[in-house]
Amino acid sequence: MKKSVSIVLIFILSLMLNACSLEQDAASLYKQEAPLESQIIIPKSFSNNEKETIKVILTQSGKRVKNPDYVHFEIWKQDGSVKYNMEAAENEGNGTYSLSKELDHDGLYYVKVHASNDNSIIMPQKQFIVGKLSKSELELLQKGVQKQTEAHEHHH
Numbered sequence: 001m002k003k004s005v006s007i008v009l010i011f012i013l014s015l016m017l018n019a020c021s022l023e024q025d026a027a028s029l030y031k032q033e034a035p036l037e038s039q040i041i042i043p044k045s046f047s048n049n050e051k052e053t054i055k056v057i058l059t060q061s062g063k064r065v066k067n068p069d070y071v072h073f074e075i076w077k078q079d080g081s082v083k084y085n086m087e088a089a090e091n092e093g094n095g096t097y098s099l100s101k102e103l104d105h106d107g108l109y110y111v112k113v114h115a116s117n118d119n120s121i122i123m124p125q126k127q128f129i130v131g132k133l134s135k136s137e138l139e140l141l142q143k144g145v146q147k148q149t150e151a152h153e154h155h156h
């Protein structure tokens with residue numbers, strides 16, 4: 001009697017385990033993510049008091065995004081002394097968006113792009129220089145390069 005109960009129990013457990021196993025096409029039943037990607041393009045050189053244009057090219061699933069939910073640019077100076085309000089980008093067509101800005105102080109700046117399309121939100125950031133760097137900004141950049149170099153050396 002015990003043997004038949006054990007066999008029935010093993011049979012039931014194996015049925016339950018088989019019910020829990022993944023179907024080969026289970027992944028296709030879920031929404032496939034297509035992350036939004038960006039390439040920020042900054043002019044080779046910025047001069048203070050001259051209008052320059054920063055661009056971003058948005059792609060998703062290998063195609064240029066022609067009608068995103070939104071694209072905004074945010075710009076600030078590294079030391080916090082200058083911060084511009086977030087501004088909507090101009091649509092230049094074919095997935096390219098831009099902002100023309102006159103930056104009136106030399107120094108180390110950052111631009112952050114806020115973009116969304118098809119439930120994918122990104123906020124890439126890039127560093128750039130306007131005019132000449134102060135001594136403290138130059139030291140900050142040099143420390144960043146040293147940290148990167150040290151980090152790479154420890155991995156060998």
